[in-house]
Amino acid sequence: MSQQPPSTRGRGRPSSPVLSRERLTQAAIRIVTEQGYRRLTMASLARELGVSASALYNHVSSKRDVLVLIQDRVNEQIDCSPFNTRPWDEALREWARSYRRCFAQHTALIPVMAVLPVADSPQTLRMYERVARALCDAGIDGADAVDIIVGVEALVFGAAYDVLAPTDIFDPGGLEELAPTFTRFAAQRPRDPRAAADRAFELALDSLIGGLRQRFTGAVG
Amino acid sequence: MSQQPPSTRGRGRPSSPVLSRERLTQAAIRIVTEQGYRRLTMASLARELGVSASALYNHVSSKRDVLVLIQDRVNEQIDCSPFNTRPWDEALREWARSYRRCFAQHTALIPVMAVLPVADSPQTLRMYERVARALCDAGIDGADAVDIIVGVEALVFGAAYDVLAPTDIFDPGGLEELAPTFTRFAAQRPRDPRAAADRAFELALDSLIGGLRQRFTGAVG
């Protein structure tokens, strides 16, 4: 945000600023985007930055800390703009879709994000504020508004995992006799696993928001 | 299931059966229950069983395999009995509650479970069959029934994480000015984090199932 001068810290030589939280975050996202979370290690992150692994600990206190930095940057990409133009229920649906699209590519962050205090995550907090204000403007109570956010988030996180599920996830293999009805039903889903996951998510999201609309505005939609 | 004789395998000495998938699963669950997933390592599992770590690989092919074994056993504990006595919507709600209670203690299994082919998990398959049959009996379509299961599961998995969230998860710390409305709302939640998580889950679950009921039976409930 605010521009910093290329400050000659201390008194002696300028000692060029090799590392920073910002550069560290960008490098981590680069690795994750290009090679996936499995390849993000403190060693690989250090290599990407041209420093030794131990040097990283001057800027973060643990690998978890790195994940937190990534997470806040990912949350910045979630689209909150629908809250500016649409009624709360439609905006909530668009927000959830964007949220899920983001985290489908970052499922490794879900266990971190789900229990992370917002105090460590300014962008997340900004996002919550936008949603809370929209719900408030719609006349929804404080505690209920937070519960709506938490509930929609829960569905989004769970559904994000499904995006990556393999095609054969509901193929019973040799166990078909254990579940004849379910097997028959599963065969009726779209063949493309992404399409199948999208369909299930849309059904659940539509139903959830429909239920919320009915509860909080009395409308049947 | 079928009883095996205490077979003297091969021809020579009986060579007492030190290890088995069954004993391995039980030991793993013991460790997880008493010490948590962080303490479940191939080494600790071997120690619990009184064998060397490499011996485990005669019975499972990886640590992930161990998690799959645990997962199927955990799924056995989810209560499907409501489907025997209650209408589909009420039963679905009870099932979801039981499901979440189970996985709140096994969040480490969620990333595994969410993308695991059912072919590796007979108890999970049994469970799906029970739910699918109940939805079928209620006149719900095949593909829709599977989507309902997937959707409810997504909410359950996401909400399971929330059970473990710390009390201060929505405390903005020094960042209050970024989110004044949200902060004020969050302060209105129950102080007990478990109670707060339960409330959010119940609201979302009620709304989701209410929405499903309306869509598939036309009732407003």
Next chain:
DNA sequence: ACCTGAACACCGTTCAAGT
């Protein structure tokens, strides 16, 4: 068939030593 012990290729993290 099933187990042991040694070894391998990693992890994240710490810390004395440098500048």
Next chain:
DNA sequence: ACCTGAACACCGTTCAAGT
């Protein structure tokens, strides 16, 4: 203040060797 290099205490997994 910030970096290096060595070291530590682990991981999961493989494999030759035993019975």
